[in-house]
Amino acid sequence: MTTDNGQLDQFNDSFLRACAGERTTPVPVWFMRQAGRYMPEYQAVRGKHDFLTMCKRPELAAEVTIQPVDILGVDAAILFSDILIPLEAMGAGLSFQEGRGPVLSPPIRSRQQFQELHGIDPYEDLPFVMEAIRMLRKELEGRVPLIGFAGAPFTLASYLIEGGTTKSFVNIKRMAFEDPKLFHDLMSLITGVTIDYLTAQAEAGAQALQLFDTWAGVLGRADYEAFALPYAKRIVQALKQQNIPFIYFVFNGGHLIDLVKSAGADVMALDWRTDIAHATGHLGSDIVVQGNLDPAALFLPEDELRQRISRILQQGRGAKAHIFNLGHGIMPEIPVEKVKMAVDLAHQLSA
């Protein structure tokens, strides 16, 4: 794109360079759920359309994807979408109910229910995602890279099997333990879909990919190794031929970091419970880390917020490269000024 005075904007590639292992000055910054409810400009769009419509209409998804780039000055855009979108294309019933979160109905708990699900052709079944990516690449050209994403198989399976969110994960674990064949068949199907989906995103123009394993942290080490890791690994491997950076995020996965590393992603994203210094202490300094401010820390007064960000940046210097982020998505209750302040502080303190 061109600026008002006719010059070409310089492409801000600090995020991509950090993904590739370069220690950048300043560190790149983006936030999970940076396009979201905390932002009045997002609410203005959301007030007119329901959540799924926003995911499915490329011009709306593109509009809110760009908002944080304009308003916060982040160094990467992440496609506005939801990890559950491909499940609907697989034949699952998906709805979002106000105050209750996503509902998958009926939950998949039998071989017969599993057989109602099927693979997808992302271009055919989810054309709006690829269209949003193409639109965004045009609109973002000359500014920041665009990240695509998907949910990891264990996380998607947990929504399918539990029928929504859960605290106990009793049904997914029960299937894994009582009927491992069915569980693994379901995981294989989801894995194939996810590979196809992320490949299509890359082909449409996504410049990096993040795999969200929000719930794999409920597994002990042996179970993560048996029931979640092999599928994440398969996805990471399959996407290597796209030659774009791959970020793997296991939420609440501090007890799994060595296994998570073995998945082979370029970047390991950490939540706020796993100190970056702990990760580099255990895994060595040859890792690229992303994270990891507690999203609630954005409620802190400026002085304390600065101290926390400074500490995280300092720990990040012990890694091969560092991408500053939160340890989870921005909460709707956070004032947008504080989010902007965190972006600025992370830039200033690492300049």
Added chain:
Amino acid sequence: MTTDNGQLDQFNDSFLRACAGERTTPVPVWFMRQAGRYMPEYQAVRGKHDFLTMCKRPELAAEVTIQPVDILGVDAAILFSDILIPLEAMGAGLSFQEGRGPVLSPPIRSRQQFQELHGIDPYEDLPFVMEAIRMLRKELEGRVPLIGFAGAPFTLASYLIEGGTTKSFVNIKRMAFEDPKLFHDLMSLITGVTIDYLTAQAEAGAQALQLFDTWAGVLGRADYEAFALPYAKRIVQALKQQNIPFIYFVFNGGHLIDLVKSAGADVMALDWRTDIAHATGHLGSDIVVQGNLDPAALFLPEDELRQRISRILQQGRGAKAHIFNLGHGIMPEIPVEKVKMAVDLAHQLSA
């Protein structure tokens, strides 16, 4: 108590000896929520009374407390009650809604709301708890020890501030970060109540105490140290004069184990995500550990269940002493035969 043939039953003190650091053969076994919905005998009582009534009528609480001792052959009884019971005595509105869990109304989010809360006299305000303990000591005499318990301050504060269960803990963290004075005042009040409550339980005859910090694991290390640990420590210290074993359980606290140890409890309880070998590797072998089978592992077929229990027992031999338990409460969906099987396996494999 006397058996049918007139002999005194031998008091099974293996749990108390293990708490004191003795390596017992076999290891003692009890399960969190061993008196609970998975058991038909419990359901028979629950079918006639609501949950709070069961907590408040000593003869009902005593009846279901003893059920797992009779039916499972566990080595300790734990008082049937709920960690939220003292909050009601402090002036909070408490109800249990089917399918929604506990509701605390109104949530405590202002100084004014905090000032509606007050300390308790456990003998005056919660006489049914002490009465249940006295009844149980009589009924259990000659069999197994009785464990009393309370929720840890951070966990109780999270229910008070959030108004029930939560996934984000946004309100409690917001108060801690935006109004630390109010947060610490609330924590101090809860801590005093908890000390009084546990002291009364010990005086009434509880032979060990467990402090449940179900939600402190949502804190990063620095925040756990600032906002949760000092209060847990104060409780552990205050209860030392009762000269009974004290167990501290931080759920999902693998990233905090060294700090958790510093609270000074006699026994550290671990969930299934923190391998006992990891704990002894980091903290040394001079710890008494309790745990840590994934409750969902009770869905496994016998062979695999045996392997898992065997592995946990083997890791437990690396500690000073070991009490076998689950890493969280028994799920209602677990068949009672599998729970019994786990008790028997843990006994057999450590005999």
